[in-house]
Amino acid sequence: MSKFKVNNKYKAVLIGGSAGSFQGVTRILSTIPKDFALPIIMCLHRLKHVRHGFEEALSIKSSKPVTEPCDKESIKKGGVYLAPSNYHMSIELGNTFSLSTEAAINNSRPAIDVTLDTASYAYRQKLVGILLSGANKDGASGMMRIKERGGLTIVQDPEECMIDTMPTAAMSLTTIDYVLRVDQIIEFLLELDQQYR
């Protein structure tokens, strides 16, 4: 019995997170299968002057290596990507990343809104957006864009969040398809993965 209404139309999974999201992210990355069907693209708030360490810390916990893409790098089917420090990360039509050093948005660079907005433009209804714990409103308007363009929206259950400002802001701005705990998000991703097998 499937718990979620999923099918195999999706092309990418985006994850946004800030304060209190690290544990959730590592739980997700350590549980997904090595050959997970879709690219996972993450934009997580991070210290702007620390270029190294985050990618490595996530990779240790992850079942697949995590990479910080260079500008114009192609998005590969099974890749796990992390927005590099002090750059905004966008998705281009034609399945590549592009980076920018435009002003911080919501005091953040990388800003989750930038990645979600550009990804939802590129993938339209074929995008799953997941927003985890966080202490500001970054990501809310990006989730709204995903919804407007027909994609699927998921937030971490505010009850479970260390800081619930981020998912709550998204919930008040747009329709959220699923409000889930991390273990349910993992269940969702596994079920999603099954659609491609």
Add this chain to the structure above:
Amino acid sequence: MIQSQKATFDIQQSSGSKKNVEVEIADLRKITEVVKNRYGYDFSDYAKSSFRRRIQRVIEMFQFNSVQEVINRLENDSSFIETFLAEITVNVTEMFRDPSFWREARDHIIPNLFLNHDTVNIWHAGCSSGEEVMSMCIMLKEMDILHKANIIATDIDKPILEKAKQSRVPIKNMALNEKNYIRYQGQKTLSHYYEEKDGMAILDPTLFAGVSYRNFDLVKGEVFNKFDLILCRNVMIYFNQNLQNRVLKKLHESLFKYSYLAIGSKESLIWCEIASNFIIVNNEEKVYKKIKD
């Protein structure tokens, strides 16, 4: 700079209630055409995702109700182009961004150049508001070789170039700049180099005696000189692959053999056609050396 951040924030706050104009790729093409035909600037090979977001931002800032209104304004009001250009090309920069790059420049690149040269020619391609030029001049001053450097700083955007020429930075940005400078491990403190006036840090003008500023469009401009070091950090990220190829050819032509090109830490030449004419000297800091003409 903070001003513009605030504007972005307010827009986001209100975007829930206000009607949202969706900018499509076909709209970008129309706008690009008007700007090209009427003003001679060519944005057709800019990276679409950030170009689209910038147009979206122009629409929200000036409260246009449609893309057509933007086009009409561009067609009928020639004074609007400067504002438009400033919004499309805005690139926020810091002094000593990536302190480890500046250490690499101080400890390796510049000393290497002076092994064979008495003077060096440096080009800041896409200098924006000038923070990298300021960093360069302070670094060279502390190395006691500032008088041996000829520096040219160029940008497509005239108003921002005027700003660069004045060598002043909003005082509220200086905390971050100072932090970068400390991580760079400079000899003094940044406050040694500026005076505070009316909310601005005004840098010592004698630092910039050897700098010339000129308006230059990397996309359309002709090669105008040869250099020992070109800094083009986080500029080509706004271009698509096709335009990156063309601009890189121009930069390559503007370099003496065995001289250096520095790009942003998350940029890469490996997808460019003439990448094999360079070798990577420092992969962390993305410093390349031209090895073939």
